[in-house]
Amino acid sequence: MSAKILIVDDEKTIRDSLKMILEEEGFQTLTASDGEEALNIINSNNDIEIVITDIKMPKIDGMQLLEQISETHPGIFFIIMTAYASVNTAIDSLRKGAFDYLIKPIEFDDLIIRVKRLVNYKKLALENKALKQKVSLEAKFTNLVGKSESMKKIFRLIEQVAPTNSNVLIFGKSGTGKELVAKAIHYNSKRKDNIFLPINCGAIAENLIESELFGHKKGAFTGATEDKVGLFKYADGGTLFLDEIGDLPLNLQVKLLRAIEDKEFIPVGSTKPVTTDVRIIAATNQDLQEKIKNGQFREDLFYRLNVVEIKLPTLNERKEDIPLLVNHFIEKYCNEMGKKILGVDNETMKILIGYDWKGGVRELENIIERAIIFCKNDFITIDDLPDYLRGDSAYQAYPDSLKEAVKNFEREHIIKTIKKYDYNKEEAAKALDIGLSSLYRKMDELGIPTKFTDENKDD
Numbered sequence: 001m002s003a004k005i006l007i008v009d010d011e012k013t014i015r016d017s018l019k020m021i022l023e024e025e026g027f028q029t030l031t032a033s034d035g036e037e038a039l040n041i042i043n044s045n046n047d048i049e050i051v052i053t054d055i056k057m058p059k060i061d062g063m064q065l066l067e068q069i070s071e072t073h074p075g076i077f078f079i080i081m082t083a084y085a086s087v088n089t090a091i092d093s094l095r096k097g098a099f100d101y102l103i104k105p106i107e108f109d110d111l112i113i114r115v116k117r118l119v120n121y122k123k124l125a126l127e128n129k130a131l132k133q134k135v136s137l138e139a140k141f142t143n144l145v146g147k148s149e150s151m152k153k154i155f156r157l158i159e160q161v162a163p164t165n166s167n168v169l170i171f172g173k174s175g176t177g178k179e180l181v182a183k184a185i186h187y188n189s190k191r192k193d194n195i196f197l198p199i200n201c202g203a204i205a206e207n208l209i210e211s212e213l214f215g216h217k218k219g220a221f222t223g224a225t226e227d228k229v230g231l232f233k234y235a236d237g238g239t240l241f242l243d244e245i246g247d248l249p250l251n252l253q254v255k256l257l258r259a260i261e262d263k264e265f266i267p268v269g270s271t272k273p274v275t276t277d278v279r280i281i282a283a284t285n286q287d288l289q290e291k292i293k294n295g296q297f298r299e300d301l302f303y304r305l306n307v308v309e310i311k312l313p314t315l316n317e318r319k320e321d322i323p324l325l326v327n328h329f330i331e332k333y334c335n336e337m338g339k340k341i342l343g344v345d346n347e348t349m350k351i352l353i354g355y356d357w358k359g360g361v362r363e364l365e366n367i368i369e370r371a372i373i374f375c376k377n378d379f380i381t382i383d384d385l386p387d388y389l390r391g392d393s394a395y396q397a398y399p400d401s402l403k404e405a406v407k408n409f410e411r412e413h414i415i416k417t418i419k420k421y422d423y424n425k426e427e428a429a430k431a432l433d434i435g436l437s438s439l440y441r442k443m444d445e446l447g448i449p450t451k452f453t454d455e456n457k458d459d
Helices: 013-025 036-045 061-073 083-093 108-138 149-161 178-187 206-212 251-260 287-292 299-304 318-336 345-355 360-374 402-420 425-433 438-447
Strands: 004-008 028-032 050-054 078-081 100-104 168-171 194-200 239-243 280-284 308-311
Touching: 004 036, 013 028, 013 108, 028 036, 036 050, 036 061, 036 239, 050 083, 050 108, 061 078, 061 083, 083 100, 083 178, 100 108, 100 402, 149 178, 149 287, 149 308, 168 178, 178 194, 178 239, 178 280, 206 251, 251 299, 287 299, 318 345, 318 402, 345 402, 402 425, 402 438, 425 438
Parallel strands: 004 028, 004 050, 050 078, 078 100, 168 280, 168 308, 194 239, 239 280
Antiparallel strands: none
């Protein structure tokens, strides 16, 4: 489909002339007489790709329009029109994000050449972005880091489920890496050469989500100026990642269930079913069983999604992975920022291991990125950490040796968990996400008594 272009100029003859020339070349066009009208049109049409605008206009001028739209619709490209005397202003618009500019009076051949060049550029840019995403995420688990028993279990699950077409439901708190796991499954599957399409079900307005997922026909509702392909069809042959699935409205849960079971759906305003072949990976940080009890989530949809269940541990449940994660993020952001930092010093690592990570891996990553910005030495120190972390002294009594500090933490955590489950080691092992034999082995390594008496229960 040709690009949809919005022409903005306060002179009607110019608007009409450009509209006629561009439509003769097969482009779809809309027109606006000033920046304010253009803003309203853009906000009610989510498929405008190019804006050709004059600079000097009443109400909102071309530069203001460029600045506002660049913030809210970064995928729209601008071509600025200006009189010869205002060339410097046009050049300034390029600095602010415009793709190109035209000098009035407009030469139509020049206009067509520049618009076609922009369309080709945009196509190549999107293809390049998709290729980079595919190459960087052609994950043997590149972005999943961990050596803890709980993460090893996750890796084994991914290896087993990836080659299949089965639906997967990922449970995990915010910051545990649900999308990374979904990507690892996709890029290790037979669908890896097709698209991985993530959708946050809680971020799309309820009145738009059906159209986003299943598409619509022209005239189906106000603003539906042409047919739209839904994400279910757009991801045909690939993987659809439905994040925050617990936020999906009940009426759409029925349609999602049918689309999964029948591999077809009906776009809004249509009577003709559309077939599709997508793999569904869903994720949530909510208790869906509780939502089922409360009538907020369909039980049949839950079981259709939950063919394979993956529960992700929080960072606090796998603190032995923190040194690995820290080194991973240091390498990542040093490459991005062109810096050379060797690691973190022992005092800093003790604080990172001892901190209560409510924001999970994402919070840790943000802290390391920040530390690299401010670090002026070979090693990150506590001076490079934010104030709220520098004040955390819960683990200052740990030894300097990183290995000993981790052992001390493991010992305290295991004892704490055993006590939490009233000294039932089978229950404690389940909570720790390790086998009972592994728990006994750890207890032996860390000098934890395998039998608790009244005397040592308070130790």
